[in-house]
Amino acid sequence: MKSSPTGPALSVAMGLLFCLPALAVADELPGDSVYQVTASLTAQDGRELSSPDLRGRPAVVSMFYSNCHLMCPLIIASGKAVQKQLTASEHDALDLAVISIDPARDTPAALQDVADAHHLDSRWRLLRPLDTDVRTLAAVLDIRYRAQPDGTFNHTSVLILLDRDGRVLARSEVTGLQPDPEFVAQVKKTLVSSH
């Protein structure tokens, strides 16, 4: 922008444009966005991010714990099954994020093991929140979980579709390997409209 041949006039004009309140509002997070929760998260590659960093692209999100051998693999399998039904460009436009409800055990290394075991591509982020943020994140996603004395968790198993600003568009209970066709249709529709 600064090296633009039209020079200072355009810079001034752009400056004014960015001052307009309408643009500021457009940039503001919607009141019903789940990214209103600012949680610190660590991805499986050790990268630190804040929940609003997920903003900008539609995403399918869920919560799980890696020390779980039935529903949690199903959540991931179901997410992968959604991806399989997308075209190449749709596939590249959709993020998938799975947040741990067991941050004590789900270190980045443990999450990386899950990513490797399931051959997850680079669209997937397995995220470890701070212990103090797990309940808040679960609350905005309406995911219920309860620690059991044997170290397992009862938890809601669901895929949730968020638009690029973090608003919940659709939910699909995970009951098997294949996601609900209506959910997949909603994902495709969202990817079209967010281009």
Add this chain to the structure above:
Amino acid sequence: MLTSTLWLVLLATSSPAASPAAYVEIPGGAFRSTIRYEGNDGDRVVADFALMQQAVSDREFQAFVLQHPQWRRDRVPALFADSGYLSHWQADDAPDPLDAERPATHVSWFAADAYCKAQQARLPDWAEWEYVAAADPQRRDARTDPVWRNRLFADGTSRAVDAAGNAPANAYGIRGLHGASWEWVGDFSTLLGDSDKRGADDGDRLQFCGATGLSFNNRDDYAVLKRVALLSAMQPRSTLGNLGFRCARSRP
């Protein structure tokens, strides 16, 4: 700008909220909860923790709102609170001065959660709350006393045993647990979970789990059942005129 900053400082120094809220050390122990979680039939072990002596008051909550204006009722995101949020306040950032020492109500779970985090604290778990609330002024567990039980019928109303300002503290030194307001707990959403799925079980078991996430060890404990029914009906953004909160801290 200068005047408003000054105003904030004055408020912070002159209000009781400026003095740190009193926490009482609670020695943990084994506890027979009235609620029976599936897969957990025995006693629950409550670890040592600290609990606020009194529920958070409107004045204390005002200090939080002034410091964190995103929690003002005119600014709070819809995600975090319904339209009843702080609706009893005189202004967007001020309660009725005559009521300011009363427990803060019309507060969503998200707001209570954020308040406690701002105090480097957390909401108590249900088990912690129930453990301390089992006490009357003399006994740490008065639940087998039918007289004590009957008094609890008035919980959440102005006739409640702890509603009066001069009501005695319970055996732990905690006040107001059976007051005119109910209280949020951190894990309220686990009290009933229709759509819970068991983590490590077979398919049939999953169906079964969905229906029986929770049952009761003691169906005579009507006061507790009533509280569970209330909390389990809430969404985390819901508010009620007789639902407040207090914070807890784990032992380091």
